[in-house]
Amino acid sequence: MVRFFAFLVGLFFAGWLLVSFVAGGIAYVSEPPAPTAEHEFHLAPKHVSFSFDGPFGHYDKQQLQRGFQVYKEVCAACHSLKFVAFRDLKDLGYNEAEIKAIAKSWPIKTPDVDPATGEATTRDPVPSDHFPKPFANNVAAAAANNNAIPPDLSLMTKARHHGTAYVYSLLTGFQNQPAELLRRFPDSKTPSGLHYNPYFANLNLAMAPPLTSDGQVTYGDDQPKPTIDQMAQDVSAFLTWTAEPKMENRKSAGVAVLFFLIIATGLAFMSYRQVWSGVKH
Amino acid sequence: MSFPWAKEYTPKVPLMKWIDDRLPLPRFVYGAIGGGYPVPRNLNFFWNFGVLSGLALVIQIVTGIIMAMHYGANDLVAFATVEHTMRDVNSGWLMRYAHANGASFFFIVVYLHIFRGLYYGSYKAPREMVWLLGLVIFLLMMATAFMGYVLPWGQMSYWGAKVITGLFGAIPVVGEPIQTWLLGGFAPGNAALNRFFSLHYLLPFVIAGVVILHIWALHIPGSSNPTGVEVKGPQDTVPFHPYYTAKDGFGAGIFFIAFAFMVYFAPNFLGHPDNYIEANPLSTPAHIVPEWYFWPFYAILRAFTVDFFFIPAKLLGVLAMFASILLLFFLPWLDTSPVRSGNYRPLFRKFFLILLVDVLVLGYCGGAPAEEPYVMISQIASAYYFAHFLIILPLIAAFEKPLPLPGSITEAVLAGHGGADHEAVGEPAPVPAE
Amino acid sequence: MATLENSAGEALSTENEGVRRRDFINIAAVSFAGVGGVVALLPLINQMNPSADVLAMASTEVDLSGIQPGQAIKTTFRSQPLFVRHLTPEEIAKAEAVDVSSLRDPQTLEDRTVDGRKEWLITMGVCTHLGCVPLGAGEGENRGEFGGYFCPCHGSHYDTAARIRKGPAPLNLEVPPYTYTSETAVLVG
Numbered sequence: 001m002v003r004f005f006a007f008l009v010g011l012f013f014a015g016w017l018l019v020s021f022v023a024g025g026i027a028y029v030s031e032p033p034a035p036t037a038e039h040e041f042h043l044a045p046k047h048v049s050f051s052f053d054g055p056f057g058h059y060d061k062q063q064l065q066r067g068f069q070v071y072k073e074v075c076a077a078c079h080s081l082k083f084v085a086f087r088d089l090k091d092l093g094y095n096e097a098e099i100k101a102i103a104k105s106w107p108i109k110t111p112d113v114d115p116a117t118g119e120a121t122t123r124d125p126v127p128s129d130h131f132p133k134p135f136a137n138n139v140a141a142a143a144a145n146n147n148a149i150p151p152d153l154s155l156m157t158k159a160r161h162h163g164t165a166y167v168y169s170l171l172t173g174f175q176n177q178p179a180e181l182l183r184r185f186p187d188s189k190t191p192s193g194l195h196y197n198p199y200f201a202n203l204n205l206a207m208a209p210p211l212t213s214d215g216q217v218t219y220g221d222d223q224p225k226p227t228i229d230q231m232a233q234d235v236s237a238f239l240t241w242t243a244e245p246k247m248e249n250r251k252s253a254g255v256a257v258l259f260f261l262i263i264a265t266g267l268a269f270m271s272y273r274q275v276w277s278g279v280k281h
Numbered sequence: 282m283s284f285p286w287a288k289e290y291t292p293k294v295p296l297m298k299w300i301d302d303r304l305p306l307p308r309f310v311y312g313a314i315g316g317g318y319p320v321p322r323n324l325n326f327f328w329n330f331g332v333l334s335g336l337a338l339v340i341q342i343v344t345g346i347i348m349a350m351h352y353g354a355n356d357l358v359a360f361a362t363v364e365h366t367m368r369d370v371n372s373g374w375l376m377r378y379a380h381a382n383g384a385s386f387f388f389i390v391v392y393l394h395i396f397r398g399l400y401y402g403s404y405k406a407p408r409e410m411v412w413l414l415g416l417v418i419f420l421l422m423m424a425t426a427f428m429g430y431v432l433p434w435g436q437m438s439y440w441g442a443k444v445i446t447g448l449f450g451a452i453p454v455v456g457e458p459i460q461t462w463l464l465g466g467f468a469p470g471n472a473a474l475n476r477f478f479s480l481h482y483l484l485p486f487v488i489a490g491v492v493i494l495h496i497w498a499l500h501i502p503g504s505s506n507p508t509g510v511e512v513k514g515p516q517d518t519v520p521f522h523p524y525y526t527a528k529d530g531f532g533a534g535i536f537f538i539a540f541a542f543m544v545y546f547a548p549n550f551l552g553h554p555d556n557y558i559e560a561n562p563l564s565t566p567a568h569i570v571p572e573w574y575f576w577p578f579y580a581i582l583r584a585f586t587v588d589f590f591f592i593p594a595k596l597l598g599v600l601a602m603f604a605s606i607l608l609l610f611f612l613p614w615l616d617t618s619p620v621r622s623g624n625y626r627p628l629f630r631k632f633f634l635i636l637l638v639d640v641l642v643l644g645y646c647g648g649a650p651a652e653e654p655y656v657m658i659s660q661i662a663s664a665y666y667f668a669h670f671l672i673i674l675p676l677i678a679a680f681e682k683p684l685p686l687p688g689s690i691t692e693a694v695l696a697g698h699g700g701a702d703h704e705a706v707g708e709p710a711p712v713p714a715e
Numbered sequence: 716m717a718t719l720e721n722s723a724g725e726a727l728s729t730e731n732e733g734v735r736r737r738d739f740i741n742i743a744a745v746s747f748a749g750v751g752g753v754v755a756l757l758p759l760i761n762q763m764n765p766s767a768d769v770l771a772m773a774s775t776e777v778d779l780s781g782i783q784p785g786q787a788i789k790t791t792f793r794s795q796p797l798f799v800r801h802l803t804p805e806e807i808a809k810a811e812a813v814d815v816s817s818l819r820d821p822q823t824l825e826d827r828t829v830d831g832r833k834e835w836l837i838t839m840g841v842c843t844h845l846g847c848v849p850l851g852a853g854e855g856e857n858r859g860e861f862g863g864y865f866c867p868c869h870g871s872h873y874d875t876a877a878r879i880r881k882g883p884a885p886l887n888l889e890v891p892p893y894t895y896t897s898e899t900a901v902l903v904g
Contacts, residue, residue, distance in 0.1 A: 010671025254545025
C-alpha cells in the first residue's frame, strides 16, 4: 500500500517536473533570454596582491595608515565607519596621544546632549567613541546625495565577493562607456548623474570617481608616491582592516592550532593502529 | 542489550562502585560507549560520522551559549551586537566563526552519516526507529539552522526569513494568516527576531534529547556494518572501547583539522557576503540564497514553474520540498530488498551513485541564480530525486538479483572483503559478468 | 628494520618494548587531547572578561569648574556612582579635628585627597557595607550625623572626609585612582 501510493506520488512529481522541463525548454528555444548589458560587460574584480594575503599574511601598518589618510581626506565626508572606534586605530601603530589628537580634530563631531540644557549638541570625539556618521540618518544621507545613500564602509570588504579586490577595482575602474556596449545595447546608456564602472554589479553607480588625480592625498616623504593606483590599494587595505580587525590574531592562532592538531591527530592515528593491531577487520 | 557476551561493568575503584550502587550512570555509560557495547569489527570510516555529528552538536551548543552572552535579540541592535562580538569581545571572533562554520560542519558530517545509512541500508529492519529518529534530528537541525541564520540580522537573514516564511503563504486560505502568525507581523521584524532567538536557543537541547533516543534505539539491535550481515556471535564484534574510541579519536582529529582550517583561514568562505550588510526591508539582494546545506531543497522548491491545473506552481514547489524530506520517513518500507548493504546489490549501487551525483547537481543548481540552464537542470535532477526513492528503489528491490552474502562478518573479514578501511572503501565488490 | 634483526630477538623485543611503546602512544595521544582541551577552554573562559569597549570606557573625565564649595556632584565611573565634593573650610576643619586613631578605618583627609587640593574629595558612591548608594551628594539629601554621607540601607554614617564613623560599613568610601589633567579637570581611572 505504501509503495503503491509512493509510486503515484513519485509519478506525479517526476512527471510534472518533466512537463515543466519541456515547457521551460520550449520557452527557452522559442524566446531565448535576451542578453543584458550587466551580463555581458560586468567584470570580475582585478587581481591585486596585499601583504595580508595567505595564511601567514600581516597588515602593513604603514599602508593602513596611508589608507586611513585616504579614507579621512576622501571618503569620510560621505561614508560612515560606524563599527570602528578611534581606539581601534592603535592597531595601525598610533599611540594613545596620537589617537586622542586624531579623535579631537576629526572633522565630524559626535552627537551629545548638552549637560546644562538637555538640548542636542555635538562635541569632539574621544578615543572610546566610534567614528561619527557624516549624516544624521538615511533620509539626510539620501537628501544630500541625489537619493543614493552612501553605504557604511566598516564591513564593505566582507560584504562583497572578493571584497578587497572589489574595492580596489571599483576605485580604479571608472571609465567611459565602451562603444561596443552602446552599439549593442543602445538603451543602456549611463543615465546622467550616474557613472559607468564595469566592476559595479549593474555597471552604473551614483558615486562619482573619488580618486581623480595622482597626489590628491599627500603622503609622507618616506612613503610611496600617492598615485591613484597606490591610494586605491591603500584604502582597500585599510577597509580590509576595518572589516576584519582580528585577522592577524586569527591567522597566527590558526597556524599554531593546526600545528598542534596535526601532531595530535598523528598520535591519535598511531594509537588507533596500535589498538587495532591484533584484530583483523 | 541483545548481546549475551557483552561485558558487565565492574567498578575498578571504590568511588565508582559507590556511585554505581546508588546511580548506575557509570554502568550506563560503559554499556553505551564503553567496553560493554559490542560493535561489529568491520566498520569502516563511514561509521565515524555519528560520533562526529555528536561532537559538532556539542561545539554548536558551547559556542552558541557563549554567543548568546554577547548578543542582543532586538532588530535595532542585533547586527551591531554581532559586530561587537567580532571586534571587542575577547576571542569573540573565534566564537562566532566557530559557530557559523560549526553549523556547516554539522551538516557535512550529518549528510555523510545519512548517505552512509542510505548506501549500507542502515534504515532497514530492525533499525527503522534509528532511521526515523535520525530524520527527526535532521528536521530539527534544519529549523535550528534556519532560525540561527536570521539572528545576525543581515540582508540574507532578513530576506531568508521573508522567503522561507513566505513558503507558508503558498498554502491556500490559511497560508497568509500562518505566515503572519509565524512572524508576529507582516514582515520580519523585532517580534520574529525574538521568537527565532528563543527557539534557536531551545531546539539544540531538544536535538540533544532526540540524539539520546537515537542512540538508545541503536543499542537495541546494535550497529549495522558494511556487509549488512547481522552479528552472529562474539567473534564478530569488538568492544566499543578501546577499539572504536581510538578510531573515533582519530576521526575527531581529522574533523578538527578541517574545521580549524576553515575557521582560521577561510571563515567566510561558506557564508554569503550580503549578510555583512545590515537588514534593509527596502532593498532585496540580487540573489537570495539560503546557506549551502539547504541548496538541494531550494532547487526542488524552485524547479516547479508550471501550474498543475488549480494548484499554483509555488504551492507545488513547497509541497515537493517538504515531500522530498518526508519521503525519507517511508524509506524502510519503500526499499524492501532483504539485502542491506549496497556492496552486495549491484543494481542498487549504480542508482545510488546516480542519486549521489543528482543531489550534488541539485545543490549546485540551488545555489545558482534562478535562470536557465539551472532551472531546467534542477527540473531533471528533482524528477530523478523523486523517481529514485518513490519508483526506482521499490522496483530494484523487486527485480534485483543480489550477490551472495557472506555467512558472517568474520567470514567476510577473513576473506578480505569485510568492508573495513583498507579493504577499499567504495571500491566495487566483484560483480559477476552480466 | 625487522629484516636486520634475527627473528628470536625481534620476538623478544616486541614482547617488552611493544608493551611500553603501546602504552606510550596511547598515553601520549590522550595527554595531547587533554592538553588541547584545556587550552581550548581558555578563550571560552576569557570571553567573559570585560570586552574592549567596556575597558575603553574605564576612565571618566570630570570638570570641576562648576562645583561650588559645599556642593557635590554624582557622576559615574566604571558604571558605578562617583561622588565629587567641593569641601568648605569648615568641613575640612571638621574632618581634620577628628583623632585618626579613634577611627574604624584610620585615614586622614590628606591621605584621601591630592596634596594641596584637599578641598576636592573624590570617592566612589558605593557604601562599603553592601554596595548601596549613600545619600549626601545631592542637594538637600540627608548627610548623616557627621555631615558627610549617609547610607539609608543599613544606617552607615560617613563624615566630611567620607570616612566611616557609625553603622555597619567596615571601611571608608573608596577613593579611586585619579589625576588632575588641568586646574579644573580630573581624569578618574
